[in-house]
Amino acid sequence: MDAILDDFTRNWPIYCSIPIVAALIGYVTKLLAIRMMFAPLEFAGIKPFLGWQGIVPKRAARMAGIACDTMTRQLIRPSDVVNRLDPERIAREIEKPLLAAAEEIVRDIAAEYQPGLWESLPDRVQRMVISRVQAEAPKMVAEVMATIKRDVDSVFDLKDMVVTSLVKDKALLNRIFQEAGRKEFRFIAHSGIYFGGLIGVVQMVVWVLFKVPIIMPLFGLFIGWFTDWLALKMIFHPKQPVRYFGLFEWQGLFLKRRAEVSEAYAELIAKEIITPHNVIEAVLRGPLSDKVLALIQRQVDLELSRHASVAKPLVVLAVGGKRYQTMKLRISEQIMARLPETMRYIEDYAEDAMDIRNLLVHKMKELDAEEFEGLLRPAFQQDEWILILTGALLGGLVGELQVQAVLLLTP
Template sequence: MGAILQDFEQYWMIYLSIPIVAALIGYVTKVLAIKMMFFPLEFKGFKPYFGWQGVVPKHAAKMAGIACDTLTQQLLSPREVVDRLDAERLVAEVDRPLRQTIEEIVEEVATTYQPGLWEATPASVRRAMVSRVQADAPRMLSEILDEIKSDVDNVFDLKTMVVTSLVRDKELLNRIFLEAGDKEFQFIRRSGAAFGFIIGLVQMVAWVVFKEPILMPLFGLFTGWFTDWLALKMIFRPLEPRRYFGFEWQGLFLKRRKEVAAAYADLISKEIVTPRNVIEAVLRGPLSDKVLALVTRKVDEELNRRTSIAKPLVVFAVGGRRYQDLKQRIAEMLMTKLPDTMSYVENYAADAMDIRNTLTTRMQELEPEEFEELLRPAFRQEEWLLIATGALLGFAVGEVQVIALELLTT
């Protein structure tokens, strides 16, 4: 015992470095683990085995699907998003750009299908014809919007919209997890240092007493593995507050429910379920062919109403096939121009849909197990690999410690 104390007195500064290095191992392995979860966005290295891509970006489709399942199945429905929009108010908001769009369509259709007749028509008559179509356009657009609302599930795929956005923009996908779990990731880093220091104190005593070289890498391995494992447990467990040794503890992520809900809802409402994205999804998304069919039908009804008795003459003038082409062309031009036209309703639509407040309220009502799924998938996917990496790094640093200690104490 005396020899051990004498040895410690002689090399105490060196030995005290052991828990400091252990704390550093705990911290660095956590920082590395978090980085490996999210970066790089694309594979770096030599495929297929020598390199790395962040766990979340690598599994972007799966991660986006999981995040979207919670969003669309438990928090928000397509009908709820669209039902809050008033068709008449939408039409009123786009009155000026809609008139410009109609004028462009009339001009293009007329010059394409009856160029000589249109150019020979006096300017005042052309303006009057454009004005008549412009006057009817709001009613037709309102009818189209009402039909879209009544059949929203067949023309608007919210899940596909969300998943497509997140897979296309991996940085945005990362932000969902990073911003929702910002405090948790901070805790992981800090706890790695704190737990590592505590384990390092035990490691120091073991080294001073036994001087066994294998102890250092084993303790390093244990520090890297245990601190990862314990940090994850403390983030997500227990789901409800419990007392341990006189102290109350609840998984950090669950404890921060209100704060997380606000951050998550803010990001979703500003970056993903936005009026612009909803409009794009309806008019240019995978179900847009059904909207095109609806618009084509409305154009046909409008042309029939406009031409009525004179329809045979119109068909004769342009030709039967070209008349069908004309209807299709008008519908396609409307579908092409409407997204830009409807962009003028974004401020109204954002207020009407009220996505942020809706999500915040619904998220706070989720069961603990459901709320956990907002962040847990980022850790669950290849979690073992991240922990193993931390353990191996700790083992390697432990080996370096052995060499350094033997050089400094001999």
């Protein structure tokens, strides 16, 4: 024992550096693990194996699908988004740009299908035709919107909209997980210092007592693995507050701050993903947009039948039955083509009416612990073993360098 104490007295600065290096191993491996989750956005290196791509961007489609499943199954449905919009209010909001669009459509279609006849009409008659169409255009848009609301699932694929947005913008997908788990990632990094330092004290004692070279890399390996594993456990477990040894209470960090997470998550989703612009684009240009076009066609047909019942036979005679059907389709397509630009005028109203942020916050409060955990857990579950293994291997490597340094510096 005297020899051990004498050795420690002579070499204490070197031995005391062991817990410090252990804390550094814990901290650096955590920082690296977190970075490997999100960066780089695209594969860096030589494909297929020599290189790395962040786990979340690499699994973008699956990650987006998981995030979207939680969002659309438990938090928000297409009807929640669209049913808050008032068709009459929308018609009023877009009336001015719609009137201009209606005039262009009338002139384009008339010039295309009856160029000689349209140009020969007096300006007064042309204005009368245009005015009649303009008078009906807002009503038609309101009716189309009302029809969409009655069967929103047939024309609005919310999941496709969300997944498409996230897969296209991998940085945004990263931000969803990073925003939700901002403090948890910071805890993981800092926990590496504390846990690594504590294990390093044990490592120092074992080295002083036995001086077996394999101890250092083994402890480094253990520090890298155990601190990663423990930090992940402490984020999500236990789901309810539990008192340990009668001294302190602990609840999984992510679940403990669900109110704060809900606010940040809802803000990001409302500002970046489920926005009026994205919803309008999804309805008018998404995978179900052909059904919206069919709705517009039916409404155009209804309006033509309602206001041209007497003139319709003459129109059909003038342009031909087949061309009359083609003309109706062209009118519908022209309306559809101009709607995205026209609907831009309702975005401020739609943002207030949909109130996605507060809706999400309210719904997130109703989630149970398992469901709430699903907001962030997929980011860790997907290939988390790679992160833990990387931490362990790095820890072992640093431990080997450490033992070589200690052997070199101690007599």
